[in-house]
Amino acid sequence: MNFLFAWRYFKSKKSTTAINIISWISVIAIAVGAAALILVLSVFNGFQNLVKSMYGDFYPDLRVMARTGKYMTLDSSQISRLHTIHEIKDLSLVIGEKALLTNGEYQSIAVLKGVDSNYDHVVHLARHIEQNGHYGLGVERAPQLVLGGGIASSIGADANSTIPLAVYLPNRNSNNKTDLQSAMNAYEIKEVGIFRIQEGFDNKYAFTNLAFLRYMVELPKNYYTEVAIAIKPEADLFRVQKKIQQQLGNKYLVETRFQQNQSLFTVMQMEKWIIYIILSIILIIAAFNMVGALTMLVLEKRKDIAILKALGASQKVIQKIFLTEGFLLAGLGGLMGMFIAFIVCVLQQKFHLLKLEGGTFVVDYYPVKMHILDFLLVGVTVFIVALLAAWVPARKAATKHFSLKS
Numbered sequence: 001m002n003f004l005f006a007w008r009y010f011k012s013k014k015s016t017t018a019i020n021i022i023s024w025i026s027v028i029a030i031a032v033g034a035a036a037l038i039l040v041l042s043v044f045n046g047f048q049n050l051v052k053s054m055y056g057d058f059y060p061d062l063r064v065m066a067r068t069g070k071y072m073t074l075d076s077s078q079i080s081r082l083h084t085i086h087e088i089k090d091l092s093l094v095i096g097e098k099a100l101l102t103n104g105e106y107q108s109i110a111v112l113k114g115v116d117s118n119y120d121h122v123v124h125l126a127r128h129i130e131q132n133g134h135y136g137l138g139v140e141r142a143p144q145l146v147l148g149g150g151i152a153s154s155i156g157a158d159a160n161s162t163i164p165l166a167v168y169l170p171n172r173n174s175n176n177k178t179d180l181q182s183a184m185n186a187y188e189i190k191e192v193g194i195f196r197i198q199e200g201f202d203n204k205y206a207f208t209n210l211a212f213l214r215y216m217v218e219l220p221k222n223y224y225t226e227v228a229i230a231i232k233p234e235a236d237l238f239r240v241q242k243k244i245q246q247q248l249g250n251k252y253l254v255e256t257r258f259q260q261n262q263s264l265f266t267v268m269q270m271e272k273w274i275i276y277i278i279l280s281i282i283l284i285i286a287a288f289n290m291v292g293a294l295t296m297l298v299l300e301k302r303k304d305i306a307i308l309k310a311l312g313a314s315q316k317v318i319q320k321i322f323l324t325e326g327f328l329l330a331g332l333g334g335l336m337g338m339f340i341a342f343i344v345c346v347l348q349q350k351f352h353l354l355k356l357e358g359g360t361f362v363v364d365y366y367p368v369k370m371h372i373l374d375f376l377l378v379g380v381t382v383f384i385v386a387l388l389a390a391w392v393p394a395r396k397a398a399t400k401h402f403s404l405k406s
Contacts (some may be wrong), residue, residue, distance in 0.1 A: 003320060007315050010321050013304050019296050026290035027333040029150040030385070033283035034337025034378050035344070041374040042345050044272040046367030051268070052257075057124040058197050059093075059257045060228035062241055066255045071223045078248065081224060082227070085243050087235035092119040093214045096225045100168040101147070101206065102182075106155040110147065110206040112167065113214025115228075125195055125207065133159030133193035139319025145189045149196040150203030154335050157191050164188040168217045185216050218288035280381055287389040290329055294322060294393035302402040309402075320400035327383070334382035338375055 016025075046241070057243055066072035074093070082091060092115055099112035113381035115137065120126050124144065138144030145165065147157060157165060160349075168184045189208065231240050237256055245254045258265055305318060345368045347353055352365035 003317050006308050006317050007321055007324065009308065010301065010304060015297060015300060019293060019300060022289060022293040022296065023329055026287070026293050026329050027336065029286035029289050030283065030330055030333025030382060031336035031340065033279065033286050034334045034343040034382055036337075037276065037279050037283070037378045037381065038270055038338060038341030038370075038374060039274065039344060039368070040275050041377075042341070042368040042370050043366055044268070044275070045371055045374070048265070048268055049369050050363065050367050057127055057258050058201055060122050061231045061237060061257055061262055062229040062244065063255045063257075064227040064229065064248065065225070065253045065255070071219070071225060072252060074224055074227065075222055079227075081247055082229075082244065084208045085240065085247065087231050087240045087243070090118050090121040090231045091230070092116050092122045092228045093224050094119070094226045094228055095210060095217070095219060095223075096120075097169055097213060097217050099149065099206070101145075101157075101164075102166045102168070103155040103157055108151050108154045109376040110151050111204055112169070112206050112208060112213065114208055116210045119228065124230045128195040129193040129336055130159070130196065133191075134341065136192040137207065137209035138192075138212065139296060141216055143189045143206050143212040145191045146193040146195060146208055147206035148202035148204060149194050149198060149372050151206060152191070152194045154203075155267075157194070159191055159193055161191070164190045168398040169213075169214075172218050183338060185218075187212075187216060192388070204298045208355065215245070223232070248375045260379060280385075283381065284385055284388065287385045288328070290326060290389045291393060292325055292387070293329070294390055295396070297325065298322065298393050298397045300396075305397055306402040313400040319394045322394035322397045323387070323390050326386050326394070330382050330386030330389070334379060338378065342370065 063145040064072075079091075079093075082088060083199070091386060094116075095114040097112055097114075099110055101108050101110055101112075117137075119137075120135060127134050129146065130149070133146075135146055135148070145167075151157070156200055165188070167189045168186050171185050191213075197262055213219075214221075229240075229244070231237065241254050241256055245252070248254070308318065348368050354366045356364050356366060
């Protein structure tokens, strides 16, 4: 028997009000579940994009480090070869060392980075300096300091203060590590700026000029801890990474800005998919309404099923009818949910309706970003849920014998 004829006959028979109500409850449950999935995925996308852009102001596009050990050597010819890679916009030479910063009786440990004058062209630290200060590094014998807001708060530093801080750095050439005076080199340094990007950075880093830090740790010429590299906007990040790796050789490790924060992005991805799995399970539970609705529909339509079988409809056709009914309910609910989620995301992007509490992040609202792949993923999820929910009632309708007298 033609499936289209059987389907038209089946749909011409009106269902009871109770079944219609349960069917609409199924549609609404699936719509809510689909909308929740889209919204959660969009919020995670928003946070990931925000973190990537925020970290882009602090971490360089690419970072070159020693594959083993803390320091690496780079001579002028190697640096010149890096400049020949046309995708590289700028690069900065960096020395990093743990330091003790003190302000009277207050003190804090920081990772002090000595950077050259190109550093602010590679990252955009200056964008995040508080208004009462400025980005400045000073020179070797008159160093200036830009420090994170967390460190500044812990030692009571003020960019407008006339009293310099004291910086203590390890003396690499000292043989007496138990005597503080001989094991550490000390110098007065003027703080000129305080940056605030994110708590993890603000509590850890401070910046000064490269020559001063080299002088303080008595590091030989051509010794560095890293090279920070910015690439041109149109350049492919991973292709440039490969070029630099080939240029310098395997003694050096070249990391992208994502690899520099691999643990963070891995955790964010794990959280995203764990929440997706949890919400998918909730969607499956919500689909039990659809199982009930279809089961009741089978019982109500048993005479019509018997008539269709008497007219020559196969079990496959009957099963296909109820599967189609399940897909219609789930499809309607899925489309409604996606539409609702789309509207909510647009409103959140334009009006920032949902606020973040606490004031500890760089924005005070939930960021959202919609991806077409998320909509496709939710569509596939709804399809699988519909198949699981409709399969048992459809098989029952196809295999069970119904009498015309029943």
